[in-house]
Amino acid sequence: MTEQEHNEQVENEAEQAQQTEQEEAVEVDISAESSQVEELTLALAGAKEQTLRVQAELQNVRRRAEADVEKAHKFGQEKLVGDLLPVVDNLERALASINAEDDANKAIIEGIELTLKSFIDILVKHKVEPVNPVGEPFNPELHQAMSMIENPDVEPNTVIDVFQKGYTLHGRLVRPAMVVVAKA
Incomplete structure (x- = not known):
């Protein structure tokens, strides 16, 4: 190489x-x-x-x-509704206690009825519904039993009287109905 x-x-x-x-x-x-x-x-x-x-x-x-x-x-209106319900109760009690046969009371009765009707209409407009369970089965979620009375004409545990109506707001209980229930 x-x-x-x-x-x-x-x-x-x-x-x-x-x-x-x-x-x-x-x-x-x-x-x-x-x-x-x-x-x-x-x-x-x-x-x-x-x-x-x-x-x-x-x-x-x-x-x-x-x-x-x-x-x-x-x-949000729940507290306000709860505070206003006694006013409705008082108007209803006033109507129940006044003598309707006395002509002098006719104007007062009419005024109370109109006031109560407008009050209830406003409550319904804001989705406040009364719980008035006469004749319905007792429901502890909606009713508060104040007493029990024997009544053979109705089924046991049926609401036979209402002391005070209950109310719901949008389906949620604001105040339970105070009721009398039939004994078993």
Whole structure:
């Protein structure tokens, strides 16, 4: 082998070694980038999942807040209604106690009846409904038993008289009806 051939062979080997080193470096770079891509993909998936959870929690909070506001609107009047019900009771008692046959009382009776009617109309307009359970089975969720009387004409545990009407607001009990119940 001549010196020139030897030099060419050494150059070829050097070029091959350099090319091999470059290929290995490229493989290391690709491997590092591939690993980095995997890490970033996992981080992105985690961020997406966290975003979905936060959005779901936000939606739940919004729904709860809307429900609370609706409930406050619906039942915010409960205390006021409870305070006004004795006025209705007093008007009803006034009508029951006044002598309707006396001509002097006719105008008073008419005034009380009109006042009571307008009062009840306003309560009904605001979803306040009376609980007047005469003849119905006793329900401890809506009625408060004041006494029990034997009455063979009605079924046991049937409401036979009402001392004081109960009222509900949007279906929720504001005041139970005070009732007399038939004994078993």
